[in-house]
Amino acid sequence: MKRILLIKITSLGDMVHTLPLVSDLRRAYPGAAIDWVADASCADIPSWTVGVDRVIAPPLRQFKKNGKQWKDLRGILRAVRELRREKYDVVVDVHGVYKSAIVARLARAPRRFGYAAEFLGEAKAVFAYTDIFGPHGDATCRHKMRLVVANALGYEIEPPEVCDLRVPAPATPLNTDGVPRAMLFHATSAEIKKWPQASWIQVGQALAARGYRVQLPWGSAREHEESQALAAAIPDAEVLPRMSITECAQRVDAAALVVGMDTGFVHLADALGKPTVMLFTATSCAHFGVQRPGQSVSIGDNGAPPSVDAVMAAIGQVTQSPAAATPPSVQAAGQASSGRVSA
Incomplete structure (x- = not known):
């Protein structure tokens, strides 16, 4: 195997x-070049x-958002030309919608793997594949990708999920005053996913x-208004400025603790090895959650939001501090309002 397109x-x-799939591929094929097609926004x-040789980044979202400008x-x-510049031994589409299928079909490769129609986000995307991934059973989204690709290409996966990531250093060092930062990612893409202010x-x-x-980050x-309202009630809280993905990732990398909803930056915090607590209210904890003993924990579930007490206990788990350290005034406030979000 000389070149793989992901x-x-x-x-x-x-x-x-x-990320764990990339680590698997790099371990299985140490001499292969691995290219990754991702939208420019991501x-x-x-x-x-680490292990990705080339990123091909068409501005698909921007094309749609900006009214399909020239x-x-x-x-x-340009991205299509870059894609077709190389010949691939295999294409691995672990996205499974029309746009990813079109990319797969445009690639110069004899074998193009994708999910069966019933597992695709858009079933007719199956037209692009020469080979279909085998069944994956009841697995997390990360392990599912690892499992189907390993079975398709014929290598064994090792149990640990490895995320080898190098965020660029900020121009000016962050958090140099010695005070640990806790980032709270309270914002979500949909109202149903939110946890109460x-x-x-x-x-x-x-x-x-x-x-x-x-x-308190915001997008x-x-x-921004919600972050300001939270900051007004939390002593010495800081509403961060508007940030790029890189700037926010740098803040996450510098934080001592990250607590937030099932969102991209909270998953990134776990991948970077930060003490992380992920909250679930309307998505599947079993499918998307993070669980690394002593480092990250997921609580709540679809239709069963976690209580404040559960979140504080989870913070204790990942910071090695007892849940009982919650200040009496906060405990009292929690008891006065039941301290829980009704499932």
């Missing part, structure tokens, strides 16, 4: 889910991944009492 187009969290993580179309055409405030107050400085005007 296709995972979007989004940020899915980029992180794909290409940062593939470009930081400059974006030129970017897509009052619960975030209780967690933020408890962390501030433990000596953390709470940092939209509404999220």
Whole structure:
């Protein structure tokens, strides 16, 4: 095997889910070149991944968002030319929608692997594949990718999930005052995924009492308002400026603790080895959650949001501090409002 094309187009969290597969491929084929096709909006993580030789990044989202402008179309055409510049031994599409299938079909390769129609995001995308991945059973999204590709290409996977990532260093060192930062990723892509503001405030107050400085990132005007409201109730909390993916990743890499919803940057925190607590309210914890003993834990589930007490206990697990360290004032506030989100 001399050259492999990996296709995972979007989004940020899915980029992180794909990292263990890259490590598997690099271990199985140490002499092969591995190229990764990802949308330009998500290409940062593939470009930081150890073992990826080339990232091909068409601006697909930008083309759609900007009203299909000519400059974006030129970017897509450049990416197609770059794609077809090389011959691949195999194409591995672990995305499974029309856009990824089209990329697979355009690639110069004798074998193109993809999921069976019933497992695809868009069933008719199956037209692009010469070979179909075998069954994957009931597995996490990360292990599913590892399993089907290993079975298809004929190598064995090793149990640990390895995420070999190198985030570029910031121009100016962060958090040099010696105060540990706790980043709270309270924002989500949909209202149904949110955790109550009052619960975030209780967690933020408890962390501030433990000596953390709470940092609140945001990505939209509404999220900025929500961050400001949280900061007003959490001592010494900091609303971060608007950041690029790289700038936010650098903040995550410098943090002492990351707590947040099932979102891309919280998955990134786990991949970077940060103490991480991931909250689930409307997605599957078993399928998307992170669990690394002593480092990361996922709590809650689809239709069963976690309580404040459960979040604080999880923070204790990943920071090696007892859950009982929650300040009495916060405990009392939690008891007054039941301290729990109703499942």
